[in-house]
Amino acid sequence: MRTSFFVLALCALATVGAQAAPQAAGPIVIKFAHVVADNTPKGQGALLFKQLVEERLPGKVEVEVHANSSLYGDADELEALRRNEVQLLAPSLAKFGQYTKQLQVFDLPFLFDDLDAVNRFQKRAKGRQLLRSMEAHGIVGLAYWHNGMKQLSASRALLLPSDAAGLSFRIQPSAVLDAQFQRLGARTRAMAFTEVFEALRSGQVQGAENPWSNIYSKQLHRVQPFISETNHGVLDYMLVSNPRFWYALPHSIRVELEAIVDEVSYSVNRQAEADNRADRQRIEASGSSQLISLTAEQREAWRNAMRPVWQQFEAQIGADVLQAAEAVNRKSRR
Numbered sequence: 638m639r640t641s642f643f644v645l646a647l648c649a650l651a652t653v654g655a656q657a658a659p660q661a662a663g664p665i666v667i668k669f670a671h672v673v674a675d676n677t678p679k680g681q682g683a684l685l686f687k688q689l690v691e692e693r694l695p696g697k698v699e700v701e702v703h704a705n706s707s708l709y710g711d712a713d714e715l716e717a718l719r720r721n722e723v724q725l726l727a728p729s730l731a732k733f734g735q736y737t738k739q740l741q742v743f744d745l746p747f748l749f750d751d752l753d754a755v756n757r758f759q760k761r762a763k764g765r766q767l768l769r770s771m772e773a774h775g776i777v778g779l780a781y782w783h784n785g786m787k788q789l790s791a792s793r794a795l796l797l798p799s800d801a802a803g804l805s806f807r808i809q810p811s812a813v814l815d816a817q818f819q820r821l822g823a824r825t826r827a828m829a830f831t832e833v834f835e836a837l838r839s840g841q842v843q844g845a846e847n848p849w850s851n852i853y854s855k856q857l858h859r860v861q862p863f864i865s866e867t868n869h870g871v872l873d874y875m876l877v878s879n880p881r882f883w884y885a886l887p888h889s890i891r892v893e894l895e896a897i898v899d900e901v902s903y904s905v906n907r908q909a910e911a912d913n914r915a916d917r918q919r920i921e922a923s924g925s926s927q928l929i930s931l932t933a934e935q936r937e938a939w940r941n942a943m944r945p946v947w948q949q950f951e952a953q954i955g956a957d958v959l960q961a962a963e964a965v966n967r968k969s970r971r
């Protein structure tokens with residue numbers, strides 16, 4: 638009895654030592670979790686980050702990529718980051734509402750003309766400032782990553798805003814997106830990205846808004862007979878870490894990681910539009926969904942229907958942030 642207790646105690650000590658040792662002596666492990674597939678702009682970015690880190694910091698840093706909500710999903714990933722159980726995430730900008738209202742600017746419909754305009758905003762002072770807007774909550778932004786402009790898909794053809802009335806749309810958890818669909822007389826259901834295919838397939842919701850790459854990689858076009866090419870808003874990401882983890886990294890390692898983040902961000906942001914174009918073509922070629930191009934008048938009708946949402950959220954977002962975002966468009970908007 639005594640011997641076995643002694644052996645057990647030794648084993649327990651050895652286990653504690655084995656868990657602590659790699660942190661002290663072995664490589665630093667960075668868990669990078671996300672909710673999309675590998676064949677998307679974010680999925681590719683995560684894999685490139687892993688590859689470059691392991692080429693340039695061999696034996697010092699290891700990266701584990703957990704795609705498709707396999708480690709954490711929309712419901713728990715940001716809290717896990719705040720507890721330092723995962724060290725890198727790249728949630729959609731619509732998913733930070735609990736920590737800052739300023740990022741709601743990215744959800745405003747018809748605010749940015751295109752992805753180039755989004756890019757300009759993210760690079761200017763106000764956009765850069767927003768990367769630091771959640772540090773008090775244990776979240777530091779390292780970079781913006783593009784996905785693309787969103788398209789509206791549904792169980793029926795959406796040519797004019799009135800066509801959406803009465804339908805229920807899946808949304809990300811964003812008050813702006815909820816208000817945008819309320820403006821159309823539609824209903825919304827906020828749900829995690831992993832649930833979208835099944836919710837559309839079963840008819841729990843009849844519509845959604847996504848960039849082409851998310852539609853294609855999750856095969857949403859197979860359960861949405863119509864996709865209107867609205868480009869009405871943007872779905873982009875913020876690459877985030879836990880400041881307690883990030884700023885505690887040895888200086889030389891953090892500097893190298895930051896250089897890699899810059900390189901990967903450049904690659905993701907240069908490639909995202911082409912990836913979305915390719916996925917649009919794949920969807921069209923599949924023949925399972927009818928792609929609807931809007932006339933200039935139809936697009937203007939959608940813009941007029943959704944545009945009042947800006948005023949509704951201006952005070953929360955900050956007039957300065959909204960003005961800075963409007964200023965990046967090349968065309969006159971008001």
Ligand code: SIN
Pocket residue numbers: 672673727728729784809829830847851872
């Ligand atoms: C993502 O691209 O990370 C998912 C976005 C969504 O929830 O629609």
